[in-house]
Amino acid sequence: MNKKVIISLLVALSVAFLYSYFNIPNKFETEGGSCYQGITASIIRFFLKVCSVLNVISIIFLSKIKPAKFASILSLTIWSIGTLIHSSDNILIGFTYFTPFLLLNILIVIIIFKMPYKLDLDNTSK
Known part of the structure; x- marks a missing residue:
């Protein structure tokens, strides 16, 4: 895997994060009545940040396959549960x-x- 793939993943992650952070549906901002209004949006944004950090960790630690797999699966699990x-x-x-x-x-x-176990981060070929 080369640097272009890693940079592409980080850019895609940034775009998905910004979309999910700023385009949260109004339903989540007003849910909960007057006392708890917006708490759902805050919780969703918290888990969005956690999942984003886990994905960044998995991308950064690509050379160490076990931490990358653990972080990416944990992120997928958290966001899937929230989606459901x-x-x-x-x-x-x-x-x-x-x-x-x-x-x-x-x-x-x-x-x-x-991904193969050995990464070729210095390879700039296509």
Whole structure:
């Protein structure tokens, strides 16, 4: 795997993070009534940050395959559970909001599991 793939993954992760962080549906901002209004959005954003950090860790530690696999699977598990919980009452919100980051998590897991054990980070060829 070369540096272009790693940079592409980091850029894709940044775009998915920004989309999920700033385009949170209004439903999550107003859920919970007057006392707990916005707490759902705060919880979702917290887990989004956790999953993003886990994905960055998995990308950074690509040369150490076990930590990369653990971090990427943990991130995928957390975001999948959140997707299932919040998509149960409105599947459209779940599809449009949670899917981009979920697909990126799946892509990272696939890349890490299909990756050879030795990385060629100095190879700049295509």
